[in-house]
Amino acid sequence: xxxxxxxxxENLGLDLxxxxxxxxxxxxGYQDIYLTQKDRPExxxxxxxxxxxxxxxxxxxxxxxxxxxxxxxxxFCVFVPEEIVQAADATLVGLCTGADFAMDEVExxxxxxxxxxxxxxxxxxxxxxxxxxESSDMIVGENTCDGKKKSYxxxxxxxxxxxxxxxxxxxxxxxxxxxxxxxxxxKEAVEELTGVAIDAARLKKGIEIVNNKRMAIHKLSILRKxxxxxxxGLDALLANQVFFYDNxxxxxxxVNKICDELxxxxxxxxxxxxxxTPRILLSGCPMAVPNWKLPWIIETSGAVIVGEESCVGERGxxxxxxxxxxxxxxxxxxxxxxxxxxxxxxxxxxxxRIEHIVEMVETYKADGVIHxxxxxxxxxxxxxxxxxxxxxxxxxxxxxxxxxxxxxxVGQLKTRVEAFVEMIK
Ligand code: SF4
Ligand code: SF4
Numbered sequence: 001x002x003x004x005x006x007x008x009x010e011n012l013g014l015d016l017x018x019x020x021x022x023x024x025x026x027x028x029g030y031q032d033i034y035l036t037q038k039d040r041p042e043x044x045x046x047x048x049x050x051x052x053x054x055x056x057x058x059x060x061x062x063x064x065x066x067x068x069x070x071x072x073x074x075x076f077c078v079f080v081p082e083e084i085v086q087a088a089d090a091t092l093v094g095l096c097t098g099a100d101f102a103m104d105e106v107e108x109x110x111x112x113x114x115x116x117x118x119x120x121x122x123x124x125x126x127x128x129x130x131x132x133x134e135s136s137d138m139i140v141g142e143n144t145c146d147g148k149k150k151s152y153x154x155x156x157x158x159x160x161x162x163x164x165x166x167x168x169x170x171x172x173x174x175x176x177x178x179x180x181x182x183x184x185x186x187k188e189a190v191e192e193l194t195g196v197a198i199d200a201a202r203l204k205k206g207i208e209i210v211n212n213k214r215m216a217i218h219k220l221s222i223l224r225k226x227x228x229x230x231x232x233g234l235d236a237l238l239a240n241q242v243f244f245y246d247n248x249x250x251x252x253x254x255v256n257k258i259c260d261e262l263x264x265x266x267x268x269x270x271x272x273x274x275x276x277t278p279r280i281l282l283s284g285c286p287m288a289v290p291n292w293k294l295p296w297i298i299e300t301s302g303a304v305i306v307g308e309e310s311c312v313g314e315r316g317x318x319x320x321x322x323x324x325x326x327x328x329x330x331x332x333x334x335x336x337x338x339x340x341x342x343x344x345x346x347x348x349x350x351x352x353r354i355e356h357i358v359e360m361v362e363t364y365k366a367d368g369v370i371h372x373x374x375x376x377x378x379x380x381x382x383x384x385x386x387x388x389x390x391x392x393x394x395x396x397x398x399x400x401x402x403x404x405x406x407x408x409x410v411g412q413l414k415t416r417v418e419a420f421v422e423m424i425k
Contacts, residue, residue, distance in 0.1 A: 094244025098291030228271020233305020
């Protein structure tokens with residue numbers, strides 16, 4: 001880290017001993033998994049820097065912005081429309097967390113058989129280790145899966161600024177009306193928080209900022225079609241993870257720079273793995289920092305990940321918001337249209353997701369799919385079976401993995417992944 005940020009963390013109310021322990025785990029994980037990779041694009045140096053300053057410089061930037069009057073809004077889900085937040089000159093940060101923390105405390109409030117993602121969010125709050133959570137002026141929870149929506153009833157006792165947004169579970173006319181009503185209510189809440197009245201020009205600007213981030217990520221994704229793969233799945237995942245908390249303009253610029261480098265690599269037929277390395281599409285639950293376990297297992301088992309069908313990946317960034325409209329009402333409709341296409345497994349039925357998985361297999365020329373489900377995540381575990389069946393019908397090999405954030409099953413997972421990679425070779 002470039003400076004000593006101890007007093008900043010103290011002022012945010014973090015537990016300095018616990019926070020040090022978290023930073024150590026994060027730093028060691030990053031060192032072992034990321035910095036041991038070979039032939040990484042030089043542009044990844046920016047993301048190495050971001051990771052080294054994730055609780056340092058980036059938090060200082062957010063606090064400086066806050067001191068200048070800007071508000072910070074934290075979110076656990078890609079259904080929270082960043083366009084509206086940006087339109088009010090506020091900053092959206094992702095609060096999804098990818099590591100176990102303070103589990104003894106968490107399990108006093110949540111059943112043991114709750115998914116790791118929800119438990120981790122609680123652990124970061126209860127362990128007082130997340131500067132993003134503590135910097136947020138508003139924390140948005142969304143009624144998506146049962147685990148999340150019921151856990152917010154408890155989270156509201158731990159954070160005073162929780163705002164809960166309802167999300168439909170069916171893609172019907174009534175479902176669209178619900179999400180539209182909720183986005184209009186959210187717009188009003190953001191206006192109240194920031195004191196900014198969102199007009200059409202502001203909304204257009206907000207859409208442009210977020211679309212630019214998405215377009216940069218789309219460009220990166222398209223380059224991953226090449227064989228040999230010009231970037232590892234681990235590095236591409238990192239870019240998708242950083243999407244949620246970096247400064248949007250700087251993020252867009254950095255991803256575009258990596259894309260320029262990858263284009264040159266492709267031209268020279270250079271890659272991070274040899275040509276014809278088995279190609280995997282990873283599909284399923286979101287992977288938040290520092291949840292790199294499964295991608296690391298896959299890419300140290302003789303395969304390369306060429307796409308993520310995930311909210312931290314293509315499901316979250318797939319569509320752009322149409323900014324060609326002129327009024328607030330029309331632009332809000334465009335936002336609703338964009339988000340109502342997200343094919344999260346909370347929707348029933350959810351045929352679009354299966355179609356997208358098959359489409360991604362074809363686009364990225366994947367040899368097989370690894371479906372990643374977090375233990376106790378009913379929506380994705382339930383959906384993993386029809387996904388596997390649909391892929392089998394198209395002769396696309398599929399391996400279903402259910403796991404959590406612990407490292408106890410690494411050996412067993414590695415054996416299964418190696419056998420799968422051997423089979424698809
Ligand atoms: S998987 Fe569903 S609930 Fe989770 S972040 Fe994505 S859209 Fe939200
Ligand atoms: S991983 Fe599954 S259970 Fe956990 S928050 Fe996401 S959708 Fe809910």
